[in-house]
Structure formats: structure tokens, C-alpha cells
Amino acid sequence: MTRPTPTPARSAPALPDDLDKLLRRMRLPYLRAAAPDVIATAKAQRWDPAEVLRVLINEEVIGRDAATRRMRRKTANFPTGKTLTTWRPDDSSIPAATQQALATLEWIGRAENLAVSGPSGTGKSHFVEALAHAAIEADLRVAWFTLETLTGTISRAKADGSTARTVTRICRADLIVVDDIGMLPAGQDAAEAFYRIVDAAYERRSIAVTSNIHPSGFDTLMPKTLATATVDRLLHHAHLITTQGDSHRLQQALTGKGVHALT
Structure with missing residues (x-):
């Protein structure tokens, strides 16, 4: 009927x-x-x-x-609001089949991780944010951080004795994103905050990270012992993607497409 x-x-x-x-x-x-x-x-x-x-x-x-x-x-506190609608798959160095497979979000249902590394301006954050928006449309929860904001969140929790509760709350999200790792120096506090989340989410929730450095090189950013333990858990069930090419932002700037024409 x-x-x-x-x-x-x-x-x-x-x-x-x-x-x-x-x-x-x-x-x-x-x-x-x-x-x-x-x-x-x-x-x-x-x-x-x-x-x-x-x-x-x-x-x-x-x-x-x-x-x-x-x-x-x-x-979720997304940075820009970029979605798959604004994503231009043909301009990305990520293989089309990989883009399509990740867009199904099945990897989130399996509590698998995603690590996207490559030069600045090659679409890492845009692609991951687009996937995160799609996850919300699919009735999933998302938590978005930079390493700096994650460090601040955990540091405040340590100060008032709510670290365990804060980590538990963050890990209620089906997908936890840590964006732009390596853009700023990461000390002991940042390494500890990152480890706490990766360890708590291990095999229970999905984590997506973007970085201009491959995760195998995170020990150049943070204390080696914590970096090794973190990367071991992060990459155990992870899809590793490396982007290539020139910065899309720089290309747009050089061709005058980064601004509206003055009249």
C-alpha cells in the first residue's frame, strides 16, 4: 500500500x-x-x-x-564544515577505490583506525572531516580534536581529577579525530593525552589522525616510549594512506582562485 x-x-x-x-x-x-x-x-x-x-x-x-x-x-566541533559534497575526488591522490571504501564507513563499525599523512594542503583534513560528517549523517557520534585541543582537554581533566571520566566521555564517540599532528611541537603532556585516548579506544572505537609526518615518525615529535606504545596501538588495525602532490591551497592562490575577484 x-x-x-x-x-x-x-x-x-x-x-x-x-x-x-x-x-x-x-x-x-x-x-x-x-x-x-x-x-x-x-x-x-x-x-x-x-x-x-x-x-x-x-x-x-x-x-x-x-x-x-x-x-x-x-x-563534534568540526573546524570548517567540509563534507563529501564539497570534496573533489578526482583532485586527490588517494585512490578512488580507497575513497569509496572509506566512505561506506564500514571500517568505523569494525573499530578500525585511519591514518592519513602527507604534505600540507593535499586534502588530508578535508577528506577526514568529510568522512566525519558522513558518520554523523549515518547516526554515529564524532569527537574532533587537534593534538593541541586534546592536550588542553586532558590537562584540565588532570587538574580537577576527572581524567578517567573525560577519557570515557570522549570514547563514547564512534569516531575520534585528531587532526594535524606534527604541525606544532608535542611534549610530554601532548604525548600522554594522545596515548590515553588511543589506549582507551583500542579495539573499541575508531580513531582517525591526519599528519604531515607518517605515524612511524611520531617518535620525532614526542617522547619515544609513549610514541612507540601509541603508534603500536594506533596502527594495529589501521588503514594507512599517504597523500601526495602540491598544496591545493597554494595552487588556488597562484591561480587567483583563493579569493573573490575585486571589483
């Missing part, structure tokens, strides 16, 4: 006050917003009562799902 599609009726009558209050009390905002038009359409088209109920509940589910995605995008 084809489900009827609600069509807004002209000047659909408002809900009775008592029904409106009940829906508010039951916290059904999307059902309440849709109800006047759905009821008017149902009367005009003589819908089955069960279908009216189904459509109204579906409106609430759709609204709640959209609200959840908005909240998760905000909580």
Missing part, C-alpha cells in the same frame, strides 16, 4: 488548546507542528486512522533525528 503524503491544507485549523497542551506536555514538538496540516489533509483525503497516526509519529521521528544530527555536529 502506498503511504499517503500529507499536503498542507489552506488555513489548516489550529489544534484544540487541550490537545496542544497535551502534546507540549508529552514533548512531541514535531508531531504538534505537523498535526494541523496532517489532520486537515487526512480529512480531505479520507485517510485510514492508523495512517494518520503513522504519519504523525513519523514526523516526530524525522524531526528528532534531524535535531540529533544538528546536536552531534555542534558537539
Whole structure:
């Protein structure tokens, strides 16, 4: 049976006050917003009562799902909002088959990791952020950090004695991203913060990292003992990708595409 599609009726009558209050009390905002038009359409088209109920509940589910995605995008703290829609696969040195396989997000379901390394401006952060946005659209949770912001988060937690709770909260995310490792010096605190997250997430959650240095060289950025333990866990179940080529940002700048033309 084809489900009827609600069509807004002209000047659909408002809900009775008592029904409106009940829906508010039951916290059904999307059902309440849709109800006047759905009821008017149902009367005009003589819908089955069960279908009216189904459509109204579906409106609430759709609204709640959209609200959840908005909240998760905000909580993830993405840097730019770049998605797969803005990603240009033909401009990337990442093999097309690899891009397509990662975009399925099946690796996140298997708690596998992703390490993308390569020169600055070759699309590492853009691609990983695009995957992270896709993960939220797929009803997954994402936490986004740079190594600097992760270090700050763990350092504050150490100061107030909430390290374990903070690490647990971060690891509720299905995908944890640590972006731009190697762009700034990483000392003992950064190495410890990174290790804590990688260790807690090991074989339980997915971690994606981007860096201008291959993970095997992280011991040049941070204390060797912590770097070795971290990389061992990070790479055990990881997809390793190396980007190549010139900086896309520099190419756009040199061709005048990085700014709007002055008039």
C-alpha cells in the first residue's frame, strides 16, 4: 500500500488548546507542528486512522533525528564544515577505490583506525572531516580534536581529577579525530593525552589522525616510549594512506582562485 503524503491544507485549523497542551506536555514538538496540516489533509483525503497516526509519529521521528544530527555536529566541533559534497575526488591522490571504501564507513563499525599523512594542503583534513560528517549523517557520534585541543582537554581533566571520566566521555564517540599532528611541537603532556585516548579506544572505537609526518615518525615529535606504545596501538588495525602532490591551497592562490575577484 502506498503511504499517503500529507499536503498542507489552506488555513489548516489550529489544534484544540487541550490537545496542544497535551502534546507540549508529552514533548512531541514535531508531531504538534505537523498535526494541523496532517489532520486537515487526512480529512480531505479520507485517510485510514492508523495512517494518520503513522504519519504523525513519523514526523516526530524525522524531526528528532534531524535535531540529533544538528546536536552531534555542534558537539563534534568540526573546524570548517567540509563534507563529501564539497570534496573533489578526482583532485586527490588517494585512490578512488580507497575513497569509496572509506566512505561506506564500514571500517568505523569494525573499530578500525585511519591514518592519513602527507604534505600540507593535499586534502588530508578535508577528506577526514568529510568522512566525519558522513558518520554523523549515518547516526554515529564524532569527537574532533587537534593534538593541541586534546592536550588542553586532558590537562584540565588532570587538574580537577576527572581524567578517567573525560577519557570515557570522549570514547563514547564512534569516531575520534585528531587532526594535524606534527604541525606544532608535542611534549610530554601532548604525548600522554594522545596515548590515553588511543589506549582507551583500542579495539573499541575508531580513531582517525591526519599528519604531515607518517605515524612511524611520531617518535620525532614526542617522547619515544609513549610514541612507540601509541603508534603500536594506533596502527594495529589501521588503514594507512599517504597523500601526495602540491598544496591545493597554494595552487588556488597562484591561480587567483583563493579569493573573490575585486571589483
